[in-house]
Amino acid sequence: MTKRFEIGDHVSWNSEAGRVSGTIIAIHTRDFDYKGHRHHASEDEPQYEIKSDRTDHVAAHKGSALTLA
Template identity: 40%
Template sequence: MAKKKLSKGDDVVWRSHGQDVEGTVTGKIEQRTQRDGRTVDASENEPQYEVRSDKTGRKAVHRPESLDRKKNRGRS
């Protein structure tokens, strides 16, 4: 299965606490690091993405399989 390729600025949606959350990719993480007191076990082969919620402005880190590109409704 092909891995999702996301870029900074992509509009995405993910599930959190049983609800869809819309937001924007703010960066790609390709090495083990700390974010908000948690260890992000990312690598070049298994990257993770930092996203910002449109509603709250809070940031989170997710694996690419947890994120879907948001469909542009009403646009050609």
């Protein structure tokens, strides 16, 4: 099972631009549409919305892609 994160946790992940960090602003436990794409989430494998530290960009990732920063 993947580590669970909470709203307000500071995390980092790999992106096309390199290592990025931000703060979790929402947790999804059901499938949702985001930026024109369907993201799959469940209670067992939630997805997290993270606001980047450097920009106003918000990304959605599974917990397996995240580490505490």
